[in-house]
Each structure stands twice: as C-alpha cells, then as structure tokens.
Amino acid sequence: MRSLAILALVLLLAFCVSQPETVGKREKVVIGVLAPLSLPEGSAQEKAARIAVEEINSKGGILGYKVELVVGDDKLDPTVGSAEFRRLATIEKADVIIGGFSSGVMLATMEVMAETKTLFLTDASSPSHSAKVAENYEKYKYWFRLQNNATTFAYDIADMVKMLRENGYEVKKVYIIRDEHIWAEDVVKALKPLLDSLQVEIVKDVKIPRNYAEYEPLILEAEKLNADLIIPIIALAGTGDILVKQWASLKPKLLIGGDLLAANDYAFFEKTGGAANYVIFTADGGTLVTDPITKMGKEFVEKYKAKYGHYPEAHQAFVAYDAVYLYKLAVEEAQRNKEKDPFNSDVLVKYIERFNEKNPVVLTRPIAFAKNHDLAWGDNLTRNWISQWQDGKQVVIYPEHVATGKLKLPPWMK
C-alpha cells in the first residue's frame, strides 16, 4: 500500500512538472515594458507599446487572448532594473518584456532574463549585449535588439565625414565629446580605425558625465585645436540641447555632427529656441518623424500624435511599437506551425530568428536579426540615416536613396 502511495505521488509530481504552465490555463497575454520612465526615451516606450496593445486588442488580441501591458521603471539603475525585470517576469508573469535604454542596465537585466527565460526585445546599443548571445547562446538567446548597435553608429559617423567631404566641407580634424559610458566607449572603439582610414585626426576625445553642461570651454578648445567638426556621441548626459545652444551662440568655425540623441526628438528645434538649425545627427534606427520610411511608420507617428498631442519624443518609441508587433507575429507563426505552446520563449526564439537579412519583416522599419540577435544594419535594412535640422525640420541628407534634402552650412561658416 505504501509503495502504491509513493508511486502515485511520483506520478502526480511527474504529471505536474511535465505540464506546461501556460497551456490551457491562459487568460491573457502579458507584455512588460521596462524603461527609465522619468526620461523621454523611457516614457516614449511605454506610450508606444500602449498604442500597439490597444490596436491589437481592438482586433481580437493575440490568438484571441486580450493583451495586458505591465510597466516597470528601471530608474537607469542596474539594481533597480534587475529587480523590476524580476517583478515583471515572476509576479506580473510577463510573457515578453520589451524596453531598456541604458547599456549598463541592460547588462544587469540580461542576467535576470537568462534566469527567468523571458523573451526580451530591447533597445540599448552596446555590442557587449550581443557578444553575450554569441558567447553563450543557450543562456542569452532570449535577447533580441530592435535597434542598431553602437558599432553601426561608428559606420554612420564615418559615412557622415565622407558625405561632408563630398559636399565640399573638408574634415581633417575632429573633436569628440561623448558620454562617459559603455555605449559611447564602444562607438569610439569602432570609430577610431574608421577615422584613421579616412586620415582624420582626433584632436581630443572628451568624456562627459550625466547632466554635464559646461560646453563653452570645450567648443572654444575645439576651435583652438583647429577641429573642423565636433562629433557628439551623447545620449545619457542628456544635455545635447545645451551643447547645441552654446555652439549656436558662439558661432565657431566648425560643424556639429554625430550621434546626438536629443536631436532625434521632433521637439528639439523648439527646445533649443532654433539653435538646432544646421546640426547634423544620426537618425537612430532610421526613424524620423518627418520622414518615416515605411507605411506603418507613417501611420504610427500620426497615431502617436493623435493620442498624446505630440510626435514620438525618441526613436525608442519605434523600437517598442515594433517589439509588440514582432512578438505577435512570432506567436502567430508558432501557432500556424502547430507548436504545442506558441507562447513559450524557447519556441519563439526560433521564429524571431527567422527574420534575418534575407527575410526581414517590415514594421515601422525593416527588422532583421543577425546570428547574435543584433539588428541587421544596411541601406535596405535599418541604419542611422545622416540627417540635419534645417529651418525647423529634420531632413535626411544621406544616403542618397532616402535623402530628402541636401547639406546646408550655417551662415557664419560661409
């Protein structure tokens, strides 16, 4: 009798363990957003994901299940980010988590992702994230980046230098001002050999902390060192507007052109009181409010404006919106292929990986993944278009096949 009871208990336990938790018990699909909500880059992700969720729910949800959005604030802190990821994954039972912004926070949250085996569709830019996938695929395969990585920023900045030369503006010396952060480190590491090959000298490479605002002496120094171009690689410092204002008021004989995240914001011109005019910047992920490159992108920015009264504050909005739809597509594809649990993260990784360079999915941008789960970069995929603020508008000036305008130099440079 005792043996029978033990056998029954073992069978019962085996049955419980073998039953996928989600199969048959699901009432809804939970999508988590993890982002620094007090920053525009973070709040834009939540807002964009909310639009996508509302649209999907209005059309019957995902496989008939209503989609629910749960939100976590990483406060740009790796410890907080990890705790919030864990809460979303375990307490809120998020099926997928989208978001991220800081590369440092991303490194920490990826560990919780691996532990909880949660699908993580992200922003952030350091190549160290995708390197983890390459080094330990089984552990980190749940991570996908829907934004170009920092190395591609270097490619685009180098192309910007070439474009300036082609347009008659000689660039021999550059002065770099960059975030004191892992992502900017990665950009500069990739950029240095590219500039070397173009015979461009880096006269100074200045690291700035968060909220740094003392740009006047740096601009004067750049001018003194005969730099032709200040290359800002600034996102987390959060003071791109001040750099631009001080540049426009000092009117030095040099241009500003680089990865200046703040310049991606449609309201940047107004925020700088017009000082943004002639500033050249990389439109991160090929997303500009004035020039969306796909039909879905065009519709998205207008929906965003209709709902929130303004256009997306940051390109992270496009990332989050695409992430929600990418997840839906992957689940539906898994269902079509009669997967036992189409919501299972291990299953979905395979389906998301199918969107590669030969088979991109066109959302607000063409989305395709490399083997290390980085977003594929290229003219016909997603890249950071070289753009310029011209009379209150963001204009793509390179590459030519997407350009909507030509380079303009500030009047004091002529």
Added chain:
Amino acid sequence: MIEIIELLLFGTAIGGIFALIASGFSLIFGVSRILNFAHGVCFAVSAYSAIFLIKEFSLDVYLASLIGIAIAVLLGLAVYAITKPVRANAVMVIIVTLAFALLVEQVILTSFGNRGMSLTPFVEGVQVIYENLRMAKMRLIAIPVAIALLLALDLFINKSMAGKRIQAVSQDLEASMLIGINVEWIFIITIAISSALAGFAGILYSQIFNIYPAMILRVLIYAFAIVILGGLGSIRGSILASFIVGYVFVATMKTLGTHWSEFVMLIVIVGILIAKPTGLFGVRE
C-alpha cells in the same frame, strides 16, 4: 595669456555661484547650528518654479525668477518650521532635512522628469573677451551679480543692526537671549536670507547650465565641502573656498578632462583639511 583669462572668468563665474550657495549654508550653521541638508531644495525649486512659470504662464523671466526666489524662501521657512521641534538634536535635524530634500527631489522628478532643464537667460548672446575668447553674456553677468550679492551680505552682517544681532546669536545664543534679542526671529531672518541666496544661485546656474532633480543633493555636497574647507560657520571662509573650488574645477576640466574635475576638487579639499583641519578661516571650538 588667453588660457589664464579663460580660467579666471570661467572659474569666477562658477565660484561665485558656489559662494552664494555655500555662504547661506554657512550662515545657517553659524547662527543656529543647524546642518541644513535641505539647502539644495531652495537652489533647485527656485529654478524649476521659474521655468514652470515661463512655460505655463508666459511670465517675464525677471518676474518668474523673483517668484522662484520667493518660493525658495517659503520652502526655507518650511524647513525652519519642521526642524524647530527637533532642533536640540543635531542628528534628528540632519535626518529631517535630508528626508525633506529627498521628498522634494521625488516631487520634482515626478513633475518634470529626470532630464535637465534650462531657464531662459536674462541676457542672450556672446561677448568677445580677448582675441578669440568668447563667453556667454549671461555667464559674464553672473560674475558681478554674484559678487555684488556677496558684498551686500557681508555689509548686512557686519554693518546693519540685524546683522550684528545675527553675529551675536552666532557667538553666544544664551547671552543674546539674556540681552533681549529675539533669537527665533534671528533664526527666521537667517534662514530666509540663506534660502534667497540659494534660490538666486539656482536661477543663475540654470541660466548658464541646466537644472535636474539630482542637483538638490549635488549642491549640498558642494556646499558642505566648501563650508568645511572655508571653516564651519565662517562666511568669508566659505566665499574664499568657493572661488578656490571654482578655479580648481575649471583648471582640472581644461587640463585633465571633465570627468576628473569633481574628483580633483574633492582631493584638493581633503588635502587642505589635512594641512589645516579647521579649514581656511575656522577656529577650534
């Protein structure tokens, strides 16, 4: 030559703003022995209030700044009120004022976000100083304005009757009460002046640089370090220390790079305190 002029001008501008903050912090400590960890609140709130008033009500920058400073004074008086019951306990004062500062920081964070904001400058444009050296007019204006305010404070403390009463309370609280000085009023006047100075510093700072929620505690660290360097309770010491810190700050930024400026500034402060533990103008109690 041009480097020295640049260092002097940029260092004086930032030093002057530091001096406005630190002198108020020192004044409160000197008179009431309160270590006001909420001093940065007045600095930040004046700037945020002015930014808000300009954006939402299209107020003139001068009027908005004036109201911002008035709000800073009101907050200073709120600090006086909440610390009054615990004033005898120095640790409790630190806890209460720090908690208040953190609370205000969270309110600002929730209301304005974490990204820095700038206040419209009183004067726009750039001034050519020497050869190719140019400087924002607002930064240039901040130098005489800060110095004028510091001189006015010095005159008020040393020449006016109210200032003499403040000095008396600072030197001996009980004796001051015995000769009929209304000590509570002196405390209120002191905290109002200190808050106004911090508020004005916030207005100037946010016109040249930018303001963000974490400035509340950052400013406190600067003020604390400067006041210790100048000698606890010595206003003149604080002012001198502020300018030293300003020059070290700018010189480090120019030579070693921006990310070293705060580190070197703190190393210099520690170095001076090792050589002179009472600070530049402090005396052993």
